[in-house]
Amino acid sequence: MSSQLPLTDIRVLDLTQVFAGPYCTYQLALLGAQVIKIEPPGGEMTRLGGALPDLSRQGLGLSFCTQNAQKDCLEMDLKDPAQISKVLELAATADVFVQNFRPGVARRLGLGEAVLEKVNPRMVYCSISAYGDVGPIGHRPAYDHVVQAMSGIMATTGTQEMGPVKVGAPYIDYATGLNAAFAVMAGLRQRDLTGVFQHVDVSMLDTALTMMANNTVTVATTGKDLPKLGNEAASRAPSSGCFEAGCGGLLMLAANNERQFADLCTVLGHPEWVDDPRWATPSIRSQHQDELRTLFGALFVTKSAAEWEALLDDAGVPASRVRTLSETLAEGQPQARELLHTLAVGEQGTPVSLPSVGFKLNGESPKPSKPPRTVGADNATWLGS
DSSP states (O other), X not given: OOSOOTTTTOEEEEEOOTTHHHHHHHHHHHTTOEEEEEEOTTOOGGGGOSSOHHHHHTTOOHHHHTTTTTEEXXXXXXXXXXXXXXXXXXXXXXXXXXXXXXXXXXXXXXXXXXXXXXXXXXXXEEEEESSOSSSTTTTOXXXXXXXXXHHTTGXXXXXXXXXXXXXXXXXXXXHHHHXXXXXXXXXXXXXHHHOSOEXXXXXXXXXXXXXXXXXXXXXXXXXXXXXXXXXXXXXXXXXXXXXXXXXXXXXXXXXXSHHHXXXXXXXXXXXXXXXXXXXXXXXXXXXXXXXXXXXXXXXXXXXXXXXXXXXXXHTTOOEEEOXXXXXXXXXXHHHHTTXXXXXXXXXXXXXXXXXXXXXXXXXXXXXXXXXXXXXXXXXXXXXXX
16 A cells, blocks of 8 residues: 555454454454454364365465454463463553454453453454344354354245255355444544443344345335345346346346336347337336246347347446356456455465455555464564463
């Protein structure tokens, strides 16, 4: 970055593991915060996971690297009271303390918010958990796929003919990490305004429900669950959704407004459909949806999804062929956005593509410059041992 990062003067003590918590502190690190990560003896479980066995053998598996670059790494046994005292010494100099223990565990360890407030009255204390610190299931542990089941997102995914399906990626974990980073930033601002301790409580279930806010508001207001839409658009417009194209491809289309519908009809070679009484307005089109989609389908199979995508793009109609992730990463847009940054990791300097913050700040995307560290690599620096 050409200018000073916004969190350059912030120190974060990170006691989180797996995805959500570490992704939160990774965002803070990318924005300039000094993040000190504390792990149990042997390191956290994700150090051994990922697609590259050589890195996993070194305790630098891709599952760990993804959200732990740019951090100092300490190895500490929190069952040892002397080590807890060391943590409290570090906390006294920190601006932010983040933990994702199951509710109650931090307090039993002597690292709860009441203790930390006494140690550092100007701290932002962030608790991340599956369901939050209160409520009838607040005590339960969970991982992403369990919260997907709990939140209702699985029950709305798939088609009416198939059972509930989880989202392929652990999106609730990463969305919770982003939500927690946002909450920490709010806590820091509130701390600066008031000068007093802030406790931020972030839950995976809260995040999941807010990530599908339109569904959540609809069901909470009407009391009726929503049907599975499969690959159809949330708008349920007959000129939106997924269509089979030629060569076995799939085309996702979103001609939601009247201009887009007219342009779609023109691209398909039937501009007269705009004036057809069956398609004259959105409400009338919905009444004749099956007939309209049958006509669309018969035309879309005459060209490949890539050809239709190009034609619709030229006409200003939102559309995309269904891609694999590797195709998306190879086509240049992530590179133009500086979304990924390659660092040399481990003994052999294995090149690993790691995420930036996912937005641009004054034209640049803050990215990692320090590769993930082995467990305990910075003990001498911070603990003198």
